[in-house]
Amino acid sequence: GAGVSQSPSNKVTEKGKDVELRCDPISGHTALYWYRQSLGQGLEFLIYFQGNSAPDKSGLPSDRFSAERTGGSVSTLTIQRTQQEDSAVYLCASSQMGRGAFFGQGTRLTVV
Amino acid sequence: AQKVTQAQTEISVVEKEDVTLDCVYETRDTTYYLFWYKQPPSGELVFLIRRNSFDEQNEISGRYSWNFQKSTSSFNFTITASQVVDSAVYFCALTPPGAGSYQLTFGKGTKLSVIP
Numbered sequence: 001g002a003g004v005s006q007s008p009s010n011k012v013t014e015k016g017k018d019v020e021l022r023c024d025p026i027s028g029h030t031a032l033y034w035y036r037q038s039l040g041q042g043l044e045f046l047i048y049f050q051g052n053s054a055p056d057k058s059g060l061p062s063d064r065f066s067a068e069r070t071g072g073s074v075s076t077l078t079i080q081r082t083q084q085e086d087s088a089v090y091l092c093a094s095s096q097m098g099r100g101a102f103f104g105q106g107t108r109l110t111v112v
Numbered sequence: 113a114q115k116v117t118q119a120q121t122e123i124s125v126v127e128k129e130d131v132t133l134d135c136v137y138e139t140r141d142t143t144y145y146l147f148w149y150k151q152p153p154s155g156e157l158v159f160l161i162r163r164n165s166f167d168e169q170n171e172i173s174g175r176y177s178w179n180f181q182k183s184t185s186s187f188n189f190t191i192t193a194s195q196v197v198d199s200a201v202y203f204c205a206l207t208p209p210g211a212g213s214y215q216l217t218f219g220k221g222t223k224l225s226v227i228p
Contacts, residue, residue, distance in 0.1 A: 035216075043203065043218035056215065091157065100147060101216065103157035 002026075004104035006092050012110045013082055021077040021107045025094030032075050033101060034067055038088035046090075049075065082111045114139045116206050118219035125194050126227050133189045133222045135204030141165075146180065146187045147205040147216065157203070163187065194226045 005024040013019050025032050034046040045059040049069040060066070064082075069075040079086055089108050093101040115138040125131045137146065148160040161171065163180050171178045175192045191198055201223045205216040 033216075042220050043205075043216075045215045045217075048215060059215070089155065093157070100159040100162040102159055103149070105154065105156040108155075 004092055004094055004102055006090075006104035006107050008107060009105065010108045010110075012112060015084060015111055016081055018078065018080045019082055019109065021079075021090050021092075021109070023075045023077070023092030023094075023104060025073065025075070025092070026102060027073075029094035029096050029102075030072070031095045031101070032069055033093045033095075034075070034077050035091045035093065035103075036088045037091055037106070041088075043091070046077070079109075082109075084111050087111045114141075114144075114206050114208070114217040116204050116217055116219035118202075118204055118222050120222045121220070122223045122225070124225045124227060127196060128193050130190060130192050131194050131224065131226075133191075133202050133204075133224065135187045135189065135219060137185050137187065137204070137206045139185075139206060139208070141208050145207045147207070148178065148187075148189050149203045149205065149218075150200045151203065151221070152200040160189075191224075194224075196226050196228050199224060199226045 004026055007022045011019055030051045032049040036044045036046055047060055047067045048056040064080045067075060067077045087110050089106040091103050091106045093103040095101040117136045119134055123131060144165045146163045150158045150160055161178055168180050168182055177190045179188045201221040203221045204219045207216050
């Protein structure tokens with residue numbers, strides 16, 4: 001597609017439920033990133049995929065968070081047993097080697 | 113460790129005024145990339161510029177210009193003749209060298225309001 005696409009755009013879930021957030025990167029971009037934006041913490045790096053290399057998961061805040069990227073394209077961020085502090089906007093970005101990252105519009109997650 | 117500081121939390125200007133957004137960074141790397149992103153109310157982060165630490169030339173793109181000074185670790189962004197559509201939150205970011213933009217460290221952002 002023309003840009004990075006994320007779905008859903010908004011998600012309200014009950015505390016304790018699992019959620020899946022989807023990211024469709026720009027076609028041909030080998031790098032894919034997940035960031036989280038919340039009021040108190042600003043923009044935080046979560047995870048990075050580059051081609052077929054092992055992902056950099058150093059930013060994942062707990063083992064309730066996981067992500068995968070299938071076929072080098074679409075990525076899914078999964079949050080298990082959601083907590084209220086997980087409420088944030090989750091942003092996905094993709095880039096070509098050595099270029100600026102292009103971001104999607106994000107998924108606003110609200111845990112009630 | 114890397115750090116990006118945007119000391120201006122919020123700025124308001126009247127349309128057609130010039131405005132400069134400050135960005136100061138800290139890094140132990142000798143090479144790095146610097147970025148500016150714009151986040152309008154729609155929420156999407158819009159890429160504006162990437163600058164390699166080797167290149168200290170100022171850059172101008174239309175009404176936008178960037179002043180990179182390695183000696184003061186600053187990468188300031190100026191909007192000339194501001195317009196209402198420039199109203200957004202602007203983020204400065206830093207990334208270490210490597211295979212492309214990776215693990216961006218963002219500043220807290222500066223919210224710019226352009227008043228008609």
